[in-house]
Amino acid sequence: MPRPGETARRRGRRQGEPVSKEAVLAAAKTRFARDGYEKTTLRAIADDARVDPSMVLYLFGSKEQLFRESLRLIIDPAVLVSAFAATGGDPADIGTRIVATYLGVWEAADSAQSMRVMLASATSNPDAHEAFRSFMQDYVLTAVSGVLGGGEQARLRAMLAASSLVGTAMLRYVMGIAPLSELPTEDVVRLLAPVVARYLTADAGELGLPE
CATH class of the missing domain: 1.10.357.10 (Tetracycline Repressor, domain 2)
Incomplete structure (x- = not known):
């Protein structure tokens, strides 16, 4: 039986695979449009983009900044x-x-x-x-x-x-x-x-x- 950590890694992005800022933004735009600002979480966006939540924070700093940048896609x-x-x-x-x-x-x-x-x-x-x-x-x-x-x-x-x-x-x-x-x-x-x-x-x- 695989250990929990191994299962999580298989669901997510492969180790060493580059993180696409555009992919995170696209996932954020979809989430914000569907769930609104309050119900959208950085973890949900990270799951959709198949990245670690810490990477979302590293790239954009906060949910507020991610929301602002998502507006530029629209x-x-x-x-x-x-x-x-x-x-x-x-x-x-x-x-x-x-x-x-x-x-x-x-x-x-x-x-x-x-x-x-x-x-x-x-x-x-x-x-x-x-x-x-x-x-x-x-x-x-x-x-x-x-x-x-x-x-x-x-x-x-x-x-x-x-x-x-x-x-x-x-x-x-x-x-x-x-x-x-x-x-x-x-x-x-x-x-x-x-x-x-x-x-x-x-x-x-x-x-x-x-x-």
């Missing part, structure tokens, strides 16, 4: 920047492309459930909230404000646009509040695009941005 800031750059700076296109790209993440089959559960977690758990906050500030707002030229005004513009996008997502996809939840996607894009474009491109004086 909302890639580079995709939003690409949508912005594809407009050539045309205000008429900027809002449409960014809103359509963002809503597309919420409605794609491979990310819709993850987005709903992870945003719900961010509003109900303080650690998940902090992870989401730092993800928005360190990745999304930094990337978008960089396209706008950088600086505090650019970050504020990006935050104002994000507030419209995240608020819409919360009401439409997480809480499912009508009539917003019942509108066709193209109508939501048409209605929200001018607001997002204005925050990103309107004259600072017109918006009343602090100097």
